[in-house]
Every structure is written in C-alpha cells, then in structure tokens.
Amino acid sequence: MNENDLMQDNLTGQNQEGGNANWPVRILTATSIIGDQVDNPQGDNLGKIKDIMLDIHKGNITYVVLEQSGILGINEKLFAVPFQALQLDQANQKFVLNASKEQFEQAPGFDKDHWPGTNSHEYYSGVGSYWGNFLGPNSGAAFT
Missing domain, CATH: 2.30.30.240 (PRC-barrel domain)
Incomplete structure (x- = not known):
C-alpha cells in the first residue's frame, strides 16, 4: 500500500484494500468530517x-x-x-x-x-x- 492510498483512505473513510475493511467506521480524521x-x-x-x-x-x-x-x-x-x-x-x-x-x-x-x-x-x-x-x-x- 502506498502513501496516496492511505491518504485516500483517510479522506473517504473507505479502505483501498477491500470493500468492508473499514466497516464499521470507528476513527475518522477531523478533515474527513x-x-x-x-x-x-x-x-x-x-x-x-x-x-x-x-x-x-x-x-x-x-x-x-x-x-x-x-x-x-x-x-x-x-x-x-x-x-x-x-x-x-x-x-x-x-x-x-x-x-x-x-x-x-x-x-x-x-x-x-x-x-x-x-x-x-x-x-x-x-x-x-x-x-x-x-x-x-x-x-x-x-x-x-
């Protein structure tokens, strides 16, 4: 996983390595909300x-x-x-x-x-x- 994927994960709340890897959402960045x-x-x-x-x-x-x-x-x-x-x-x-x-x-x-x-x-x-x-x-x- 590269840094751009991690940044995209933080902005969207969606993990780039699987459809439900970030479900349920527990932690979000302030800028994402x-x-x-x-x-x-x-x-x-x-x-x-x-x-x-x-x-x-x-x-x-x-x-x-x-x-x-x-x-x-x-x-x-x-x-x-x-x-x-x-x-x-x-x-x-x-x-x-x-x-x-x-x-x-x-x-x-x-x-x-x-x-x-x-x-x-x-x-x-x-x-x-x-x-x-x-x-x-x-x-x-x-x-x-």
Whole structure:
C-alpha cells in the first residue's frame, strides 16, 4: 500500500484494500468530517459540520460547530452541538442529529463574526442544557 492510498483512505473513510475493511467506521480524521452534511431522521438537511472544537486539557471533542447556510452566504448561523448528539450514517456518508428542523433552528446559535469565547463556561452550559433535552440520559454528553 502506498502513501496516496492511505491518504485516500483517510479522506473517504473507505479502505483501498477491500470493500468492508473499514466497516464499521470507528476513527475518522477531523478533515474527513469537516464539511459533512447533517440531517435529521426525517431527512431534512440541518447544515454541515463547519469545525470541531477540542478540549486540549481533557483530550476530547467538546462540540462540533454546525453551519446552517443562508442565501448566497448571507444570514449564515452557527450552532455548537455536542459531538455525542450526532450519529454517523455510514451508508450515506453523513451525520444525523435527532432534532426537528424547528428544534434545531431554536437552538442557541451565533453568527460567523461573533463566535462565543472559547472559555465561556456560561455559553456552553446553556448549550449543553439545550441539547441535553435531545440526547437522553445515557448519552454521556455534557459541556464542562
């Protein structure tokens, strides 16, 4: 296997040495999921993954930033969503968020020019409380 094949594996999530060698997907690179579509279970497009925020002290993903596009890039809105709230739809190479379009649009959000402070515990506590309603008691998702 050459380096180009390995790079292709990381970008696509598909192993070049066999049809199901990477199934089920367990580990993906950040660059392979940034830009991925996020839908709800009803098939409504909620947006795409814009960025991934890491807790550098705990070594885990704190949340992902979902981008809901406006018309021609105007009125874009960003949402901080716990990574645990997303389920991978491997067959369709997208993520699913268990929230209606209305629930998603009512979530705490921010615009691209006014990101919340990365150390703002108050903002993330509110976001964690909102999404906790959709995650259920066994998800383990929390902003700290």
